[in-house]
Amino acid sequence: MNPPPAWSPADMPAVGASARIAEFVATWPADALDDAALHTGRRALLDTYAAAVAGSREPAAALVMRYAGSMVSAPTAMVWTSGRALSIEAAALVNGTIGHLADYDDVTSPMRGHPSVVLLPALASLAASEGSTVRQVFAAFAVGMEVIARLGRAVAVGHVGRGWHSTQTLGVIGAAAACCHLIAADRATTISALGLAVAQAAGTRANFGAMAKAFQAGQAAAAALRATGLARLGFTAGADALDGPSGFVRLYCGGEALAPALADMGHTLLEIHRSGLDVKLYPNCYATHRAVQAMLSLRREHGIGPDDVAAVEVVTSAAAQAPLVFARPRTGLEGKFSMQYAMAAALIDGAVTLASFTDRQVARPAVQALLPRVTTTEADGAPLPRWARVTVRLRAGSGGSRAGASVSRTVETLDGSAAAPVPDHRLIAKLTACLTHAGSAIDGERVGHGLLSLSPDARFATAFRDVLWPRR
Incomplete structure (x- = not known):
């Protein structure tokens, strides 16, 4: 059971969207994650890594890696496709960018975009510096999915119709919420992180068909870490940055109300079950x-x-x-x-x-x-x-x-969608095809089965690295 928030759904219209989300982030416990949601998270990690492998041979992959290498900070987090250590923001930027280059990463319909390629690079980087467990990472992933899908239900159709790239704009907000959950941030910190995420939400469909589309996904992952890190230090943001008179919804979305979409957050079936993730079987839009x-x-x-x-x-x-x-x-x-x-x-x-x-x-x-x-x-x-x-x-x-x-x-029902999911062995076959495309000698069967069996209590960063780059 999810713990009840400090208000009832009837109180929602009087409570701002940032405060509603912050309450959910602060009170939803990682140990509420069930086995089905845990496995969905593992599958998302496998699929997003596969997409990153496929994107790693694109010219833009080398360019973003060269840029990230110039960012000076402690090399804590891992570039998935090489094992190289970078700062947490730089690693998130690289992994998010290459994870979106092939346009082979997963989708969720309410968002009209790609959630995992923003959430997982941010969470994997943060987990490396926090020592988080596998369960904690995928619980935070479920929180990020919840925020993204609920925002998407409220605004995505009109928002995307106006030319915004929801993978970046909604993704950075959901990823900031997820990162706050992973560090057990309090409500005030989460409200500021959401406002700082809004300050960096700027992806546009004008960049589709160019390298910049994938950069927008990587930027969202890095920006979520930046927002969370600043808020953690006490850097403040507007409490009504999402739904205030000059907030995200009014400026970006035409003013659709968020309250109905957020009212029962924490009271009903989680979006990771309700919406699920659609695995892409073709590497295009x-x-x-x-x-x-x-x-x-x-x-x-x-x-x-x-x-x-x-x-x-x-x-x-x-x-x-x-x-x-x-x-x-x-x-x-x-x-x-x-x-x-x-x-x-x-x-x-x-x-x-x-x-x-x-x-x-x-x-x-x-x-x-x-x-x-x-x-x-x-x-x-x-x-x-x-x-x-x-x-x-x-x-x-x-x-x-x-x-x-x-x-x-x-x-109507698409193969690979949450309504018609592919079995695990087909997901592993997708990874193997991506590795072959990238010219990699990594054994896709070994990595696929390893990612799908990550122990919930293991340290995420260590377990993930050992699967991708086993010690000899």
Whole structure:
């Protein structure tokens, strides 16, 4: 059972959002974490590490590592993909950035973004300096998920629609709450940390298709540590930075009320169970994934090739395509945010993998010829639950068809989502594929099983390092 907060849900409208969150952070105990949530945390760590491995070969990985190496502080925390020790902020910046470079890291629908790639780099770094246990880290992870998902339910649709990158903007707030839980911060400290997180919430969708998108995730992880560290020293921030007259919600989100989304925090099923985490099976923007699954199914079932296709029509649920800003991508990074390229790669190659997102693959003549034949629209109605319908209109003579004949598939429940989770062995297979892509000789089976069996009472930093970089 979660301990009751100092107020009842009926009192919520009179209590500010920062104070509500701080009460939850201060009173929710780590020993309330159940085994299912603990295992979800382990899976998130495995999956986020896999995404970081995949991103480690991108040019931006070397650049952020070079920058972080210049940050002068005690080398306490670990860069996941090399074992190098850096300051806790520098390590969080690197791990968060490379964890998002391949766009292969997990998602939660209420956030409309990526929670683990912000939460886990921040918590792993802080755990290294605090000596935290595995259970304490994943309890803090659950707290961060709670804050992110509840904020997301209140504001994410309009917030993302305005052009903000919720992985950074909501992520930094949730990560600050998580870090405060890990250090057992009091309410006043947590309120200040949340305000300092708001002071650093600035990610924009204008950076999609460039290295800066991944930097925004790394920056959020580092900024959460900065906010927590300053607040711990007594550095203060506004108590109404979230929902005051000049606060985050009014400035960034159009003024949606937070009170209903936070009212029963600590009283109901945790968001780590309620929303869960969606594991990505394709390394590109999640907004394409239902359509990719539909296209791959149509290709497999009907034997369709690019020469058979007169047109591809993609219809999705409302507000689903906001991140897809490149109808005619020119680079691999731009291709990650293009429904047109996702459909072309799925149709031509029969797979969408890490190898799909190079400049050369995007520039292929067959791909470029197919892009103009893909049209996309959003349906009216509610943005959730998400769905996508792909209709392929065939050329005359394709498989005996008449001109104008078509095949169609609608996907609502996506493979890998919290509603249809992949088993642990497929998550380990994803890690192995990421290691192979990165040219690493690390044994994915060994690391995967090691991460999924981290002992709750072990010191997180030591146990994590021993799995990734065992002593010889």
